[in-house]
Amino acid sequence: QKEVEQNSGPLSVPEGAIASLNCTYSDRVSQSFFWYRQYSGKSPELIMSIYSNGDKEDGRFTAQLNKASQYVSLLIRDSQPSDSATYLCAVKRTSYDKVIFGPGTSLSVIP
Amino acid sequence: EAEVAQSPRYKITEKSQAVAFWCDPISGHATLYWYRQILGQGPELLVQFQDESVVDDSQLPKDRFSAERLKGVDSTLKIQPAELGDSAMYLCASSGLASGRSGGETQYFGPGTRLLVL
Numbered sequence: 001q002k003e004v005e006q007n008s009g010p011l012s013v014p015e016g017a018i019a020s021l022n023c024t025y026s027d028r029v030s031q032s033f034f035w036y037r038q039y040s041g042k043s044p045e046l047i048m049s050i051y052s053n054g055d056k057e058d059g060r061f062t063a064q065l066n067k068a069s070q071y072v073s074l075l076i077r078d079s080q081p082s083d084s085a086t087y088l089c090a091v092k093r094t095s096y097d098k099v100i101f102g103p104g105t106s107l108s109v110i111p
Numbered sequence: 112e113a114e115v116a117q118s119p120r121y122k123i124t125e126k127s128q129a130v131a132f133w134c135d136p137i138s139g140h141a142t143l144y145w146y147r148q149i150l151g152q153g154p155e156l157l158v159q160f161q162d163e164s165v166v167d168d169s170q171l172p173k174d175r176f177s178a179e180r181l182k183g184v185d186s187t188l189k190i191q192p193a194e195l196g197d198s199a200m201y202l203c204a205s206s207g208l209a210s211g212r213s214g215g216e217t218q219y220f221g222p223g224t225r226l227l228v229l
Contacts, residue, residue, distance in 0.1 A: 004153075032216065043202055043220040044154065088153050092216065098167050099144075099218060101153030 003027060004091050004102035012108045019076040021105050023089030026070070032092040033065055035074045038104065039085045047087075048074065079109045113137040115221035117203050123227045129191035132224045135184070136205030142166075144218060145178055145188050146202040154202055160186060193228045200225050 005024050013019045021035075032051055036044035048063040050056045050072065056063045062075040072091075076083055089102040116135040124130050136143050141162050146154035157176065159167040162183040171178065175194070180186040190197055204218040 008151075034217065041225075043200075043223045045220065046217050049217055090153075096166070098156045098159055101155070103151070103153050 002102075003100045004089055006087075006089050006102040006105045008103060009106040010108050011105055012110055013079050015079060015081060015109055015111050017079050019079045019083065019107055019109070021074040021076075021087050021089075021107065023072045023074075023091075023102055024070055025072070025089075025091045025100075027091070027093060027100075028067075028070060030067075030070075030091045030093050032094075033063070033072045034090040034092070034099070035061075035063060035072075036088040036090060036101075037083075037085045038088055044088055076107075079107075081109045081111050083107060084109045115203055115205050115219055117221035117224055119224055120222060121225050121227075123229065124193050125229050126195055127192040129189065130193050130226065131190075132188045132201050132203075132226075134186045134188070134203030134221060136186075136203070137207075137219055140205035140207045140219075141183070142206045142216075143180060143186050144204040144206075145186070146204065148200040148202055148223075150199075157188070190226075193226075195228050198226055198228045 003026050035048045037047050038044045050063040050065045060077045064073045086104040086106050088104045090099045092099045118133050143160045145157045148154040157171045158178045160180045178188045201224045203221045206216050206218045
């Protein structure tokens with residue numbers, strides 16, 4: 001079992017719709033969770049970080065964490081073509097452990 | 112806005128040659144990371160520094176890769192000799208603990224160095 005798993009996609013949604021990106025992780029003691037966006041040929045950029053169970057909202061983005069189910073998701077409301085990118089889920093045990101990245105999910109927002 | 116700097120941005124080399132990449136983290140960030148990202152995959156940690164000390168290099172192919180951060184600021188990653196399978200994006204990132212948050216730490220990535228080994 002891989003440590004961090006994501007659907008590779010591609011996930012296609014029409015402009016204005018909600019895009020839902022999912023991620024599961026295997027290490028139950030993980031404490032920190034991150035979503036990065038990566039445009040083709042560019043480096044990852046942090047969108048959201050979440051540490052506690054529940055929802056965390058930032059603009060059009062909502063991260064959801066369920067530690068009991070070892071599941072973290074990212075919702076993008078009112079999707080725009082500029083949201084088309086690969087979204088990387090990343091998980092960390094403690095501040096001193098390494099970050100484990102998932103393989104990423106490719107999102108395409110169709111105008 | 113502070114950024115992580117990397118150079119070169121692109122490197123083409125022939126197999127068996129030596130290559131070196133440089134990274135300058137965000138000022139004040141004690142933790143520095145080197146990642147390798149193969150097309151279609153997530154970044155894989157090669158080495159992590161805390162100041163000038165190596166914290167994790169378990170995935171670094173030590174027969175050909177080396178990394179140093181002598182003064183605890185900028186860092187160099189070297190490959191000698193390069194192999195065809197080393198073609199990838201090499202990403203540097205830095206982080207500092209989020210104030211008052213246990214278990215919280217975000218990484219900021221540089222633009223990366225795209226390596227092509229022929």
